[in-house]
Amino acid sequence: MTILNRQCLLAQRPIGAPTRDTFRFVETPLDEPAPGQILVRVRYLSIDPAMRGWMNDARSYIPPVGLGEVMRALGVGQVVASQHPDHAVGDWVNGALGVQDYFLGEPRGFYKVDPGQAPLPLYLSALGMTGMTAYFGLLAVGAPQAGETVVVSGAAGAVGSVAGQIARIKGCRVVGIAGGADKCRLLTEDFGFDAAIDYKGEDLHAALRRECPKGVDLYFDNVGGDILDAVLTRLNFKARVVLCGAISQYNNKEAVKGPSNYLSLLVNRARMEGMVVTDYVSRYPEAMRDMAGWLQSGQLKSREDIVEGLETFPETLMKLFTGGNLGKLVLKVS
Numbered sequence: 001m002t003i004l005n006r007q008c009l010l011a012q013r014p015i016g017a018p019t020r021d022t023f024r025f026v027e028t029p030l031d032e033p034a035p036g037q038i039l040v041r042v043r044y045l046s047i048d049p050a051m052r053g054w055m056n057d058a059r060s061y062i063p064p065v066g067l068g069e070v071m072r073a074l075g076v077g078q079v080v081a082s083q084h085p086d087h088a089v090g091d092w093v094n095g096a097l098g099v100q101d102y103f104l105g106e107p108r109g110f111y112k113v114d115p116g117q118a119p120l121p122l123y124l125s126a127l128g129m130t131g132m133t134a135y136f137g138l139l140a141v142g143a144p145q146a147g148e149t150v151v152v153s154g155a156a157g158a159v160g161s162v163a164g165q166i167a168r169i170k171g172c173r174v175v176g177i178a179g180g181a182d183k184c185r186l187l188t189e190d191f192g193f194d195a196a197i198d199y200k201g202e203d204l205h206a207a208l209r210r211e212c213p214k215g216v217d218l219y220f221d222n223v224g225g226d227i228l229d230a231v232l233t234r235l236n237f238k239a240r241v242v243l244c245g246a247i248s249q250y251n252n253k254e255a256v257k258g259p260s261n262y263l264s265l266l267v268n269r270a271r272m273e274g275m276v277v278t279d280y281v282s283r284y285p286e287a288m289r290d291m292a293g294w295l296q297s298g299q300l301k302s303r304e305d306i307v308e309g310l311e312t313f314p315e316t317l318m319k320l321f322t323g324g325n326l327g328k329l330v331l332k333v334s
């Protein structure tokens with residue numbers, strides 16, 4: 001019997017926000033794996049803001065997705081056929097599976113996960129790429145010291161919620177910035193942030209003065225734009241700004257808006273440093289050990305926002321840009 005593989009292809013390069021027309025769904029008959037290849041049934045896909053950047057025909061840390069190619073996505077799935085010595089039928093793997101029912105190809109960069117140790121979606125959140133981003137962005141680049149004030153934007157999202165909690169574990173005062181009262185309540189009541197600022201509902205400058213009376217020592221920036229500009233005005237001497245992302249700018253039709261308050265870096269001898277999580281792949285085991293320990297002790301909470309159905313991918317992706325997700329956005333495929 002021929003098995004059909006539903007695939008979501010990149011049909012056009014979006015200008016501004018992607019829409020359903022950005023993608024095209026096709027059904028392709030599945031082949032058997034060739035030597036060196038594996039066939040994986042996709043179970044969960046990681047829905048990431050970076051996907052927007054991968055659609056642009058521009059130089060970045062990774063090549064863009066080609067027109068007509070399967071949309072790139074990280075995910076977890078189960079090996080259902082294998083011609084690869086390191087992967088047996090039944091193994092669960094984490095890798096770039098793509099927005100499709102089945103991945104067929106060489107498992108480059110894939111690694112095994114164990115659903116007996118943790119629920120599969122956790123391997124895409126705290127124990128996956130976003131958790132690693134929070135861990136290394138905060139600890140390796142931000143280098144927080146106990147007693148410092150740490151501000152995190154996009155704080156109720158996948159990376160932000162974990163970065164803020166790690167800063168708490170390290171003894172910092174943590175202030176999260178998120179959109180809406182519900183997200184802000186979650187930050188203080190569930191994730192243990194010391195304070196939360198609703199950037200959609202209150203004056204950001206006044207709120208930063210209120211919640212950061214001693215200034216800001218470390219800013220973990222997920223959103224860029226006006227929020228970055230506002231936090232720059234509160235920096236302390238030798239403050240660190242971790243440039244993790246700038247989601248407020250990803251759908252811009254005009255040039256990215258840079259910070260106009262950047263001279264605050266000069267005055268305060270502060271620094272702003274970009275980070276890309278893949279630079280830390282060789283250190284993932286160390287981070288996984290810490291994260292698993294904190295999850296087990298209850299010091300760290302991971303929240304996944306799971307949407308079902310491969311066909312919902314275009315609308316599910318857009319939730320990231322409208323703030324429709326709470327915690328790590330995951331698409332359940334099968």
Ligand SMILES: NC(=O)c1ccc[n+]([C@@H]2O[C@H](COP(=O)([O-])OP(=O)(O)OC[C@H]3O[C@@H](n4cnc5c(N)ncnc54)[C@H](OP(=O)(O)O)[C@@H]3O)[C@@H](O)[C@H]2O)c1
Nearest residue numbers: 049133157158159178179222245246247248275276277323
């Ligand atoms: N450097 C790296 O290696 C790396 C790796 C992974 C992710 N990242 C970056 O980390 C950031 C967070 O990613 P994530 O996966 O954790 O996503 P996420 O925070 O779970 O979801 C995105 C959130 O961004 C907020 N947002 C959207 N538009 C905004 C705007 N115009 N202004 C302010 N906030 C806005 C929304 O929350 P609100 O409801 O609060 O607005 C939304 O829920 C992204 O910038 C991403 O590109 C970087």
